[in-house]
Amino acid sequence: MEEEKYIMTDEPCETIDIKKLPKLDDKTKSSVRTEFITGLSLSIVYFIFILSVPALNWFKPDWAFARMLGGMSYSWFLTTIVAMAMAFIIAYLHTKLYERWEMKSLQAKLKEKKEKSIQVSPVLKKEEVVSEQVSKEESVL
Numbered sequence: 450m451e452e453e454k455y456i457m458t459d460e461p462c463e464t465i466d467i468k469k470l471p472k473l474d475d476k477t478k479s480s481v482r483t484e485f486i487t488g489l490s491l492s493i494v495y496f497i498f499i500l501s502v503p504a505l506n507w508f509k510p511d512w513a514f515a516r517m518l519g520g521m522s523y524s525w526f527l528t529t530i531v532a533m534a535m536a537f538i539i540a541y542l543h544t545k546l547y548e549r550w551e552m553k554s555l556q557a558k559l560k561e562k563k564e565k566s567i568q569v570s571p572v573l574k575k576e577e578v579v580s581e582q583v584s585k586e587e588s589v590l
Contacts, residue, residue, distance in 0.1 A: 476554070487546050491539045498535060502527050 456462065473481070506513045506524050513524040 480550070480554075483550055484547070487543060491543055495535060495539055499528075499532065 502513075502524060505527070514522050516522060517526055
């Protein structure tokens, strides 16, 4: 039995020259751009929130370290409960935005196919009419 060879991650691999790669098609380019903008904007919102908690601790320590119900401080509440809720909300928004983009893409494909079938169908109808006329003429002969 032959032993398979694996490339270890610390071994040097060949490099890829970016200039030699083919250009992305329009659909892929649009998809990558949309995903990047969505991910970046949602990440910025999350980082602003996360970085605002230490700022609150510094500038409003009396409020940040005040106790809530159950003895939890507001600062701790923000960094645990609210941050987890925000992570779920951001994931939900990202998924919904991706689904909306995917739906638009599918609708565009269906519209394109429909337009192609409409363009092809009159040609087929003309051919059918001509073939029917030829068959009628042949039957008369």
